[in-house]
Amino acid sequence: MKKHIMAALLLIFALFATNSIADENRSMQHTESAVAQSVSSAHSAHEVTHDKSIWGLLKSFYKTTGIYALTTPQKGIVNGEGEEVSPFHQTWGRIIMIGIALLLFYLAIAKGFEPLLLLPIGFGGLLANIPYANMTGPDGFLGVIYEAGIHNEFFPLLIFMGVGAMTDFGPMLANPKTALLGGAAQFGIFGTLVGAAALSQFTPLFDFSLQDCAAISIIGGADGPTSIFIATKLAPDLLGAIAVAAYSYMALVPVIQPPIMRLLTNEDERKIVMKQQRKVHRLEKLLLPLIVLGLSIMLLPESTPLIGAFTFGNFAKESGVVDRLSDTMQNSLINIVTILLGLGVGSKLAAEKFLVSDTLGILILGLVAFAVGTAAGVVMAKIMNKLSSEPINPLIGAAGVSAVPMAARVVNKVGMEEKPGNVLLMHAMGPNVAGVIGSAVAAGVLISIFN
Numbered sequence: 095m096k097k098h099i100m101a102a103l104l105l106i107f108a109l110f111a112t113n114s115i116a117d118e119n120r121s122m123q124h125t126e127s128a129v130a131q132s133v134s135s136a137h138s139a140h141e142v143t144h145d146k147s148i149w150g151l152l153k154s155f156y157k158t159t160g161i162y163a164l165t166t167p168q169k170g171i172v173n174g175e176g177e178e179v180s181p182f183h184q185t186w187g188r189i190i191m192i193g194i195a196l197l198l199f200y201l202a203i204a205k206g207f208e209p210l211l212l213l214p215i216g217f218g219g220l221l222a223n224i225p226y227a228n229m230t231g232p233d234g235f236l237g238v239i240y241e242a243g244i245h246n247e248f249f250p251l252l253i254f255m256g257v258g259a260m261t262d263f264g265p266m267l268a269n270p271k272t273a274l275l276g277g278a279a280q281f282g283i284f285g286t287l288v289g290a291a292a293l294s295q296f297t298p299l300f301d302f303s304l305q306d307c308a309a310i311s312i313i314g315g316a317d318g319p320t321s322i323f324i325a326t327k328l329a330p331d332l333l334g335a336i337a338v339a340a341y342s343y344m345a346l347v348p349v350i351q352p353p354i355m356r357l358l359t360n361e362d363e364r365k366i367v368m369k370q371q372r373k374v375h376r377l378e379k380l381l382l383p384l385i386v387l388g389l390s391i392m393l394l395p396e397s398t399p400l401i402g403a404f405t406f407g408n409f410a411k412e413s414g415v416v417d418r419l420s421d422t423m424q425n426s427l428i429n430i431v432t433i434l435l436g437l438g439v440g441s442k443l444a445a446e447k448f449l450v451s452d453t454l455g456i457l458i459l460g461l462v463a464f465a466v467g468t469a470a471g472v473v474m475a476k477i478m479n480k481l482s483s484e485p486i487n488p489l490i491g492a493a494g495v496s497a498v499p500m501a502a503r504v505v506n507k508v509g510m511e512e513k514p515g516n517v518l519l520m521h522a523m524g525p526n527v528a529g530v531i532g533s534a535v536a537a538g539v540l541i542s543i544f545n
Contacts (some may be wrong), residue, residue, distance in 0.1 A: 163225030164188055174231025179446050187445030188223040195220040195443070201345060208345035208500070211318065214433050215341060218440015219448075229441070236441035244333075244438040247326050249431050250319035251403040256428030257319075257498065257530065258383070258407025259420050266524040267378050268371035271478065272490065276528025278474035279494025280536045282314030282467025287540075290459050300455045305329055308540040310456050313340045314463025315533030316347065316497040322439065323400060324537045328544060334442025335453040339460035341439070344497045350461075351468050351492050351504050358472045359488045363479070364512040366487040368521045376412070383409040386531060390538070396545065397538025404534065468492050471525065493522035496529035 156162055167181030180187075198216030202209035221229050222236055229236045243249035266273055290307040294300045302310065309329035312321050313336065321340035325333045343350065356364075383405035390401040411420045442448065475491030489509050493501040502522035509518040 158226070160225050173444060173446060174228040174234050174237055176231075177446065183446040183449065184225070187449045188225065191219060191223045191443055191445045191448060194448075195223075195440075198342075207348070208341065210432055211341045211436060212345055214436025215338065215440045215443075218437040219443030220440075221437075222441050222444040230444055236437060239434050240438040240441050242438075243431070243434055244322060245326065245330075247323050247399070249435040249438065250323040251399055252431045253319040253428060253435060254400050254403040254534075255407040256423045256431070258404035258409075259411045259423035260428075261404075261408055261411075261498065261527050261530065262523070263379055263382050263408065263527055264374040265371060265520045265522075266527050267374045267382065269521070269524050271482070272521070272524035273528040274478065275471050275474055275491045275494040275525035276496075276530075276532045277494075278491065279467045279471035279496075279525070279529050280315060280532045281470035282463045282465070282495075283311045283533070283536045283540075285311075285466050285470075286314050286459055286463035287311035289462070300452075300459075302452070302455065303329075305544055306332060306452075307459075308544065309336055310459050311463050312336075312533065312537055312540070313343060313456075313460035314467040314495075315529065315536060316340065316344050316464055316467070316495040316501070317530065317533040318344055319435075320400060320496070320533045320537045322435075324540060327541055332452065332456060334439065334444075334447050335456040336460070337439040338443065338448075339457050343460060343464045344500065347495075347497050347500045348504050348507075350464060351501065352508050354465060354468045355472055355489055355492050355505075355508055358469060359476070361512065363476065363488050364509065365516065366479070366485045367513070367516055368487055368490075368518065369484055371520060376414075379412045380409070383412070390535070394535060394538045394542065396542040397535050400534040400537065401531070404530065464495065467495050471495065487516075487518055487521070490518055490522045490525055493526040494529045494532070496526070496533045498526050498530055499523065501529075502526040 164185055167184040171179045171184055173179050195216040198212045198219070201207045202212035202216065218236060221227070228234050230240070231237045232241065243252075266276075287307050290300065290302060290310055291304055294302045294307065305328040309321075309325040309332060312324050315321075318337065318341045322333065322337050325336040329336070387398070387401055387405045390398050407420075407423050410416050410423065471491035471494030472488050473491070474494075475486055475488040479486040479488055487509065489505045493505045495501050502519055505522040506517065506519040509516045
């Protein structure tokens with residue numbers, strides 16, 4: 095009995111071993127076959143690759159170049175954000191935008207118009223229009239910068255902090271009534287808001303929403319960071335055009351303002367000499383930023399991000415105990431942020447974003463807003479001169495826009511041209527710094543309305 099059982103077990107083991115060996119042989123044959131097929135395929139691919147002629151290889155390379163992309167539009171091409179780009183924007187659109195970037199370089203380098211702003215904006219626009227690179231996408235060079243500090247409004251606030259650290263409220267405190275000129279210049283913002291809304295409502299010229307009109311009108315304050323701040327909140331799709339218009343008009347203050355100033359004043363008014371200002375006590379300078387911030391908190395909290403950053407920078411400067419922090423805000427910090435802000439704004443100068451029908455409307459309305467703001471400041475100064483016991487040169491009203499200190503320098507230059515030796519710079523700085531606060535307050539009002 096035991097012999098039969100042992101024989102059966104040996105038979106079963108022999109059958110199992112035979113099947114295992116057969117399976118292993120089949121597996122090895124299958125593997126060898128797959129390897130042979132793989133080698134054959136690789137050999138075939140190798141042959142196909144090297145079957146191309148030198149001309150064929152050069153032709154394939156040419157199709158990856160920017161020259162081909164700028165001259166041969168293709169269907170289904172998308173930008174860094176995944177949006178399809180039209181044939182015009184792939185070709186002539188990019189060429190036009192590269193030309194605009196070169197124009198910004200010319201204004202910055204040859205003419206000296208706000209080079210710290212226009213040069214990085216122009217270079218960002220140049221990079222944004224490079225085919226195939228997709229630098230404006232979420233993971234692209236410009237896209238990362240935009241998301242890091244412009245989309246979340248961080249960079250404009252840092253700029254305001256640095257501007258606050260560089261601002262001296264002494265001229266405004268020495269002659270407080272000049273602050274009214276900074277407020278009068280904001281008429282350009284609200285006047286353009288109403289005008290743009292009316293044009294959009296009753297004519298086919300523009301098709302802007304009220305939020306769009308509000309974001310565009312802030313250009314009248316000639317304040318780039320504020321324009322970016324409000325555009326990000328109310329009209330993010332128009333950010334590129336609004337930012338470029340605001341900074342361009344800031345840079346063109348020496349070109350735009352003098353004709354308006356001369357048109358609204360006569361020769362005698364432009365020659366008015368203003369009295370020397372009184373000396374401002376240090377305590378006044380120390381308390382002013384706290385008072386301004388307190389009023390903003392109580393009356394217009396929506397403006398406190400801008401006002402808070404600005405007053406912090408100014409308070410640190412006037413305190414006299416944190417010179418290292420103040421120096422950093424005035425120099426290193428604002429320089430770094432200016433670079434990043436310019437490149438981030440330039441990312442919105444891609445052809446498909448900028449070359450649209452709305453852009454022309456923004457540029458026209460922004461110019462109107464800036465011109466109206468300048469004119470309103472000059473007219474207000476003329477009225478104050480008539481009512482004041484002390485003479486006021488109406489030219490200083492043009493400095494009510496917040497292009498600090500460019501507008502004040504232009505006022506001084508025009509005054510010196512009319513009467514050599516008539517220094518108006520410090521008198522113009524009063525409405526100029528008041529204009530910075532005025533534009534921030536105007537932005538807070540607009541944001542509050544739409545929230």
